[in-house]
Structures are given as structure tokens and as C-alpha cells.
Amino acid sequence: MTTKGEAFAGLSVALTTPITNGEVDYDKFGEQIEFQIAAGTNCLCPVGTTGESPTLSHEVHERVIAFVVEKAAGRIKVMPGTGSNSTAEALRLTKFAERVGADAALQVAPYYNKPTQKGFYEHFRVLAEECGIPQCIYNIPGRTAKNMEPETIIRLAELENIKLVKEATGSLDQASQIIAATNLTVLSGDDSLTLPLMAVGAHGVVSVVGNLVPGDMLQLIAAVNEGDFARAREWHYKLFALCRDMLGLATNPIPVKSAMQLVGRDSGEMLLPMTPLEPHEVDVLRKTLTAYGLL
Template structure:
């Protein structure tokens, strides 16, 4: 079975999309600065326009433009995974095709949200896209957001499709992660989508973490993933203990509300965020600020 020539591993940041505070237009210069910062900090790969990138609030044109901007500015310095999932198979096909044309290294496709397809519907959705667009594709299972759970037996069926190369499993269920790691074919990547349990998933044989926390602590997350991939459980758990409260702080309100406010506090992005998302509440700002201060990030 054909797979990616080089498996993407390590700390993969689910990059935010910076927006200007008054117009709420994309901050293109700020986006480029974030890409440069992550490369300098040792982040292993970037997901452009995933959940943290406000995929749900960008227009189709903006979605494509942000992917192209990240690919172009990275200029081959770091792998770029394009978020191209949608609850319409037609729309996901269009985004995935455009990501391939833009030069993305792979695509990340979330399970179709809201319409609650069957497992057979999920299989046919992902297989149709994989058969139609020749680019490595990573499944993304996050039932807490989508009301749709891609079950392990369906993942195993999809793992036989030539260019479906991995899954971002964001349930935080390590028993499920173990089942996938043990059952999926060699070369099929299992990524954590849950920062709190990512170190343990990697130590079990997973391949990396598609991370929210890496937006604000890229060096620490890169180090954590590296030592976990090396099998250094003691060091990985020590680093994770340092980051644990920050992981939790990134979810005191719906992602990407806390992470965008944290980056604003760090001086990395402006204050823009689009409705129905709102700026982090005054009650939660001290919680996030305290964790940034503990780690010397502000």
C-alpha cells in the first residue's frame, strides 16, 4: 500500500488565522510572521485552516487563500497540512483539490458535522475524496464538536485506501488510540488531537500531536513530542506536567477563543475574531494569563 514517502511526525501546530480587529480581514503579514516563528521554534509541521484557524468562519475564498499563503510563505521549509474538511462532500472535494493545486503536503479532513452520517456514509465520503484527489489525506475525528464519531472499524476500512495516510484522533480516549495503533497498517499515522493526552498517545506508538497548545508554546511542545517519539517516558511526562495547566487553559472557552486571546496577550496577533466566536471573557482572562506567566511566555 502506497503511503507518504516521508511520514509527518512530531508537534504539528493547528495554526490560528490572525484577523485584523476593526475590519476582521485576514492579517496576511501577521500570518507570515506566525509561520516564521513556528519554523524558528522547531514546530514540525503546520495545519492551515483547521478548527483553530477558524475554518468555520472563513469564506471559501479566504479558506483557499490562507492555505496558499501558508504554503507559499513556508517555501518548503516545513510540511503544510491543509484543513479541507466539510460536511458537504462536494465542498470538501473542492477545498482538497485547491489545496493540492496550492502545493500542500497533505490534507486534514474532519468528519462531516451536523448532518450525522452513518458509518457507511463516512466511509463513502472519505473514499470519494481520496479517489478524486491525489494528495495524502488525514482523517480527523472530533465527535465532541461534530456530533459524529468515526469508529475504529471504519478507520480500518479507510486505512486500506491508498492515499488515506493517517488520523487525528481527538477523543482523548487512550484505549481507542491503542486499538488504532495496534490495528492500523504500518505507515498509517495516528496523531493525537487532544493535547492533554498527547504525550501518552505518542509513547504508546503514536506519531505526533496536532496541537492547540503549540500555538503559544511551540518550543516546549516540539520538545515534548520529540522526547516522546524517542521513547523517553520520564522526560515526556515531566514536560507534560509543566504544560498540563496550559493545555486546560486553552479550553476554558471554545477553541480558538482562549488561544487567540493568549497570542494577543503575547503580542503575536491582533485582537480579531469572528462571530459567533467572541473575545475571551474577562472572567477567564486571568486564568489564561496566569498560565502564560508561569511558563514565561509573557
């Protein structure tokens, strides 16, 4: 079935933001973008949770969006995080992203203030009606403290500019309900759930481990799309330890930043209150990376 956001199906990578001495390292950032383009990644998602958006100033947030769009230069899609728990703030960031040439906007559900289902609907309705680029709803109740119920998302799918959902509830039932009732393009918000979600009709993933191994995530996605579930399971289990460590060792993006440092592609520096892995956690991660063949 054709879906509204099918141009964004496949692998989107939730980019880390390289930091050196407390500032964004744009030279290193450019290298990361080129790495993803060379790998065949479908879409870049800067300034999401993995990109440390909660600790970047609004000025730097906008600068990063403009930088990634400029570096991508039309060679790869760009879907930056522009969400907020303030509708006015999300609208301002999204209009900025649209103005500088982003292809879509990733909109995390309003967090902390815990809106009602009506509040969720009205928030996303404003963004859909007042912005011209496709909107990807990002439902992650583990971080926002409130689930957007399937009925709300199904209602939002009636709006022309709501085209995608990043599904990070961990509920196969919720994802199935959305897929069955809408023509939204559904992307997994959890690397380790890419295969099961695609098996019920999702269309790809917004990936954290894709910062390290985009080619392998692309192989998993291709195997599912080709109906080769035996090969897809092989890739799922090969990737599983990496996915486990990215989610289990500490809060995202701490483990992936540490992994990028260990493989020599990032300083590992983060902005407070995010702090590095403890030494024993680094040892676990190093063993996983070595077993995978990355070290």
C-alpha cells in the first residue's frame, strides 16, 4: 500500500552532534554527514534526542539544522527535530527548518506538561496546518511521560501534512492499530524493534546504531522488503547486541557517543547534564564493539 510519507521509508539516522570543548564541531559533523551519504542512508535526523537537542540553545539548534541541510545539498533527505512542549516554540523551529530547506520535521510529542489527547491533537494540527513540510509525529511516552493514544494518531492522519509516525512506545499492538487504520508511513523508534515492526507493516527505522553501522541496518531493511525473513533475522541477531548496549547501558545518547569515541569518529564529549559512561560500562561496550568487528 502506498503511504503518505513513503519518500522517507527506509533508514533514517538520528545523528549525534559532535562536541569539542563545549562547542559543536562542524568539521567532524561534516564528516559524519558524508559517512551517511556514502553508506546509502535515506534520511538524516539531526537535533533529536540523540543529537542532544534538550541541551543545545535555540540559536545552536537552528545553526545545526541549517548546517546539515547545506551539507546534504539535496543528496540525502533531512528531517530535523523541531518539536517542543510549547506549540509556539515548535512552530517557530519548524518554520525555520522549512525556510532553510529541510525536507520534513520530526515532532516529538509535547513532554513534561502532559497534555490531554485533545491537546496532542491541537498541537499537531497547528503544526500541520501552518507549515508546508511533512510532519513526522514522534511518540515516545518513556521520555514524554504521556502516551499519544492510537485513536489520536488515527485522527491526526486525516490531516494532509501529517505523513509519518516515529513509533517508540514499544507496543506492537499500538503500532499494528495505527498501521491497520491509516496510510501513515510508520518508522520504528527503537533499533531492536525494526524487524518485528516491519513484519507487521512499518516502513523502516529512525536509528541510533545507524551512526555506527548504517550499511548493516540497510541490509536488515532490504531483507524485510524482499520478503527474506530468514536473512532479516540473521541481521537482527547480528545487530542485537549493539542495539541492546545503545539502550541498556545508559540513557541515549551516552552509549552511542562513547561508541563513536571508541571507534575514533567522535570526541565522546557531551553537554551537561549528560555524562560519560562509567569505566566498567565502557569495558562492556568495548567488548561488544570488538565482538562485532568494529574494534
